[in-house]
Amino acid sequence: MTRFNAWNVFKNGFTGQKSWDRQWRDPEPKKEYDIIIVGGGLHGLATAYYLAKNHNKKNIAVLEKGWIGGGNAGRNTTIVRSNYMMPGNHEFYEHSLKLWENLSHDLNYNVMFSQRAHVSLFHSPGARDGAARRYNIMRLHGTDAELWDLGTLKKNIPHLNYEDARFPIMGAAVQRRAGNARHDSAVWGYARAADSLGVDILQNCEVTGVKRSQNNIESLDTSRGTIKAKKVGFAVAGHTSVLWQMAGLGNLPIESHKLQAFVTESIKPLLDHVVVYGVGGAHFYISQSDKGSMVFGGDLDWYKSYAQRGNLPIVQDSAEAAMAIMPCLGRIRLLRHWAGVMDMSMDGSFFICKTPLSNLYLNAGWNYGGFKASPASGWYFADLIANEQPHKHVQNHNLERFEKGINIDERGAGPDPKLHG
Amino acid sequence: MIRIKCPYCGERDHSEFTYGGDASIKYPALDAPESEWTKAIFFRENIRGMQKETWHHTNGCRLWLEVERSTITHEIKSVKACHPQIENITKNKS
Secondary structure (H helix, E strand, C coil): CCCCHHHHHHHHCCCCCCCCCCCCCCCCCCCCCEEEECCCHHHHHHHHHHHHHHCCCCHHHEEEECCCCCHHHCCCCCCEEECCCCCCCCCCCCHHHHHHHHHHHHHHCCCCCCCEEEEEEEEEHHHHHHHHHHHHHHHHHCCCCEEEHHHHHHHHCCCCCCCCCCCCCEEEEEEEEEEEHHHHHHHHHHHHHHCCCEEEEEECCCEEEEEEEECCCEEEEEEEEEEEEEEEEEEECCHHHHHHHCCCCCCCCEEEEEEEEEEEEEEECCCEEEHHHHHHHEEEEEEECCCCCCEEEEEEEEEEECCCCCCCHHHHHHHHHHHCCEEEECCEEEEEEEEEEEEEEEECCEEEEECCCCEEEEEECCCCCCCCHHHHHHHHHHHHHHHCCCHHHHCCCCCCCCCCCCCCCCCCCCCCHHCCC | CCCCEEECCCEHHHHEEEEECCCCCCCCCCCCCHHHHHHHHEEEECCCCEEEEECCCCCCCCCEEEEEEECCCCCCCCEEECHHHHHHHHHHHH
């Protein structure tokens, strides 16, 4: 594979940029693999990449029912941050952020990671104190975090509604190292890097059945034939329950909900940061893409669904939330909105764990946070599959935590998946 | 917008309602083993297809409804009041 570097870009300039290799091969499925990862999204591809790179594993396949980049990798708001507080979550997301910081070099693919700061507004003394507690805990763990008073906030982001907002803005909790990355680049970069280490990426390869013995999986029936596997990893967030039941494993602490995102026409540079707020029933996050579009999102559609399309009341809610905080957006036109199906788990935290079957491993339950998590998700899931035991940072991210009463409930919202936004 | 035919109020937008969740869950006896309670509280079938679920008519009659709805197409097959006594009242009304 041709590496991306200045010389190769220059050289290909003489041939009209037509002599680049394919970014990844399109192989025929083999009869058997040592490791099969089901799900060619960011998490599945990252897992395959780190299995090959960190653990020197060979004979790996990633099965994708559609095409690379067509699922939730292309249905998110591209925010990367690590402002988590609970043990396990904190270390995990901080590790993920560190991987993002070097990802473009690691993958030899520009993921356009932009550490433009994540600015989380607060609107009451109580919310400020809550933010101070969370961000102080982050600092004690060595993650950057700061509180901005109103003056600093106004200086940095002059366009917010400081005049007559229903819930006046008091300041913000800020993580400067957080920001955005380009979603397509991340998933293509992982696909290309995994492929160059010998991973077979099988697109249009939907798993239609799971053949198992008493306590392990023998083979997977797919739309491209039956494929045997020594180890299988599920990384299909959104449809985890469907696959889990295909394997005859019953219920999971997961509900599938859909989350919408919106993108507007491109405008000149307006917003240099990721701005987030949640108050009075509104929940809103916005940033400006490198193309100039405003990219934003809000709450779930509030009912369980596997449909990849959003409902209209949430379009209105999000537009209202935008207007409440940035009235200057009033005349901007919305270009597109879309919905992704996501695993909402019972405590708002993810699963990277072993399963009742000896050669099946589970990666699921990413709630709102799958995009930023993907490098660390792949890192620790690969570690679990290779070493047969969970790393200490994900040792409680298993299916048994509910029975043990050690739920990792970052919001304290209780066992109602739709509330873990 | 999903339209839900409330047996008491008639057909209304889903934005008047609050989504409850899986209506097929049966809570075990109070002294049942913890594993059964864990299953009832935390584990879900998460059906891809027609499922029974509860909706609360929060901005209407405040009845809890049992709705059969497809989680793929959002098509609604049936709506009834969750509590049998109330169901009888709504029947008498119509």
